[in-house]
Amino acid sequence: MAPSFRMKPPMGEDNGWWWQAAAEGKLAIQRCTGCNTLRHPPRPMCGECHSMEWDSVVSSGRGTLSSFTVLHHPQFPGFDYPLIIILVELEEGTRFTSQLVNCAPEQVAFDMPVEMLIQEDPDGFRLPVFQPAEGSHQ
Amino acid sequence: MTSPLHNKAAIAGIGLTGFSKKSGVSELALAAQCVKAACDDAGLDPGKIDGLVSYTLDSSDEIEVARAVGAGDLKLFSKINYGGGAAVGTILQAVMAVATGVAENVVCYRAMNGRSGQRMGQGVSGNIISSDLIHWSWYMPYGMLTPGSWIAMIANKYMHRYGVTAEDLGRVAISQRHYAQSNPRSFFHGKPLTMEDYLASKMIAEPLRLYDFCQETDGGCAILITSTEHARDLKQKPAVIRGVVQASTRGQEQMTSYYRDELDSLPEMELAARLVYEQSGLGPDDIQAACLYDAFTSEVIMQLESFGFCGPGEGKDLVREGALDINGRLPNNTHGGLLSEAYIHGMNNIAEGARLVRGTSTSQPSNVEHVLVSSGVGVPTGALILGPD
Numbered sequence: 351m352a353p354s355f356r357m358k359p360p361m362g363e364d365n366g367w368w369w370q371a372a373a374e375g376k377l378a379i380q381r382c383t384g385c386n387t388l389r390h391p392p393r394p395m396c397g398e399c400h401s402m403e404w405d406s407v408v409s410s411g412r413g414t415l416s417s418f419t420v421l422h423h424p425q426f427p428g429f430d431y432p433l434i435i436i437l438v439e440l441e442e443g444t445r446f447t448s449q450l451v452n453c454a455p456e457q458v459a460f461d462m463p464v465e466m467l468i469q470e471d472p473d474g475f476r477l478p479v480f481q482p483a484e485g486s487h488q
Numbered sequence: 489m490t491s492p493l494h495n496k497a498a499i500a501g502i503g504l505t506g507f508s509k510k511s512g513v514s515e516l517a518l519a520a521q522c523v524k525a526a527c528d529d530a531g532l533d534p535g536k537i538d539g540l541v542s543y544t545l546d547s548s549d550e551i552e553v554a555r556a557v558g559a560g561d562l563k564l565f566s567k568i569n570y571g572g573g574a575a576v577g578t579i580l581q582a583v584m585a586v587a588t589g590v591a592e593n594v595v596c597y598r599a600m601n602g603r604s605g606q607r608m609g610q611g612v613s614g615n616i617i618s619s620d621l622i623h624w625s626w627y628m629p630y631g632m633l634t635p636g637s638w639i640a641m642i643a644n645k646y647m648h649r650y651g652v653t654a655e656d657l658g659r660v661a662i663s664q665r666h667y668a669q670s671n672p673r674s675f676f677h678g679k680p681l682t683m684e685d686y687l688a689s690k691m692i693a694e695p696l697r698l699y700d701f702c703q704e705t706d707g708g709c710a711i712l713i714t715s716t717e718h719a720r721d722l723k724q725k726p727a728v729i730r731g732v733v734q735a736s737t738r739g740q741e742q743m744t745s746y747y748r749d750e751l752d753s754l755p756e757m758e759l760a761a762r763l764v765y766e767q768s769g770l771g772p773d774d775i776q777a778a779c780l781y782d783a784f785t786s787e788v789i790m791q792l793e794s795f796g797f798c799g800p801g802e803g804k805d806l807v808r809e810g811a812l813d814i815n816g817r818l819p820n821n822t823h824g825g826l827l828s829e830a831y832i833h834g835m836n837n838i839a840e841g842a843r844l845v846r847g848t849s850t851s852q853p854s855n856v857e858h859v860l861v862s863s864g865v866g867v868p869t870g871a872l873i874l875g876p877d
């Protein structure tokens with residue numbers, strides 16, 4: 351596998367901190383410190399109370415599948431196909447788009463419980479992916 | 489209250505280049521050709537163009553096109569964002585300019601080497617950190633690099649919720665391919681599609697197969713907007729703009745509105761529907777034909793619900809009844825649409841809307857008075873209703 355196949359996210363003021371947390375093994379969720387609303391994807395102002403102050407919480411990494419798709423074509427270098435892309439409804443209430451691993455494409459289902467794990471590329475880049483939750487295997 | 493835009497402007501000319509997979513000319517050449525063709529269609533000297541509007545994705549800037557076609561003084565130049573979501577939005581710019589007297593003859597255009605040049609869905613990259621680039625970066629690292637992958641997430645949820653089947657999507661593809669058989673401009677002219685062909689086509693992004701996807705096309709399409717009064721003096725029967733709106737809703741993202749409550753409907757299209765019906769004073773019962781944006785088949789079924797032709801989850805039932813076919817409740821994309829005519833980012837669907845009002849579609853249904861046209865799905869969008877003078 352080529353060491354740098356994965357398109358890397360740009361690290362701007364509004365998102366770099368999130369990827370830094372991912373590099374540390376955490377799935378972070380931005381939290382408004384004005385009204386405690388969680389938001390993802392991160393943005394600089396709270397749409398509820400307009401505060402620009404925020405911190406973050408670490409997600410439990412547990413959730414269920416709101417939706418998914420299995421990608422077959424086109425095939426980009428470095429990814430394994432069929433590639434299962436998922437929309438996870440996290441326990442904390444926000445959603446997160448990610449990849450499902452350790453699961454056969456025909457096993458993926460709506461509302462399936464999943465849990466996060468950190469995937470590390472050969473070049474050291476780390477990102478949260480998901481697998482079927484412990485105990486949910488058939 | 490009557491909208492200040494209602495019936496004030498009309499489509500007076502439509503212009504196309506040939507459609508192909510390899511134009512062999514620049515995108516600017518295609519843009520100049522289609523803009524000139526729209527003027528010729530109307531019988532208007534291109535020197536009289538005083539406004540040009542396109543898409544942010546279009547590589548031909550307004551002044552480049554203006555010089556190429558010999559336009560005079562420009563009083564309006566503008567580009568609209570969000571891919572195919574721009575389509576009807578370009579018309580809104582033109583209509584606002586015409587209705588307010590800012591400009592008199594505005595041409596909206598989209599010209600692209602969509603197959604031989606920069607193809608859609610080849611990934612997004614760049615060096616400058618913008619909010620747009622950060623948006624895409626939540627998906628790119630996971631291998632979600634194509635419009636099909638982004639739309640499939642919503643299509644799958646919608647189909648699961650309402651029991652929409654592969655055959656239902658196939659019915660949309662087959663209906664539009666059937667129209668393409670009467671349209672010599674269409675890429676798929678002479679190539680009808682059966683359900684067997686559809687179901688056997690390659691799975692791309694579940695639940696979407698190859699024939700659920702629009703084409704990739706080299707070509708251009710332009711629409712000339714002028715006042716309804718002026719349009720009466722030009723060559724063609726005016727397609728009067730009853731209403732034209734843009735719409736984006738709370739929690740809107742570009743292609744990936746995954747974080748709002750609604751995952752199995754199109755809130756921005758519902759807003760477009762409400763606004764365009766308000767502006768036109770019309771409702772779904774007044775619409776006899778449509779050009780619903782069709783980058784993907786699933787989007788057509790969802791829009792039947794957004795625009796109130798049926799209730800939530802009932803789009804599939806309309807499709808099963810043959811509603812989209814020429815003798816159905818709502819003949820849709822009678823030129824073949826983006827799926828079967830060409831993918832000119834929705835501009836060619838607006839052109840067909842004008843033809844339907846003129847009565848010149850290659851598949852002209854009987855008794856068309858009002859035609860509904862929509863912009864891209866899953867993005868900030870818009871809607872347009874055309875009718876006779």
Ligand SMILES: [Zn+2]
Pocket residue numbers: 382383384385386387396397398399400401
């Ligand atoms: Zn807040």
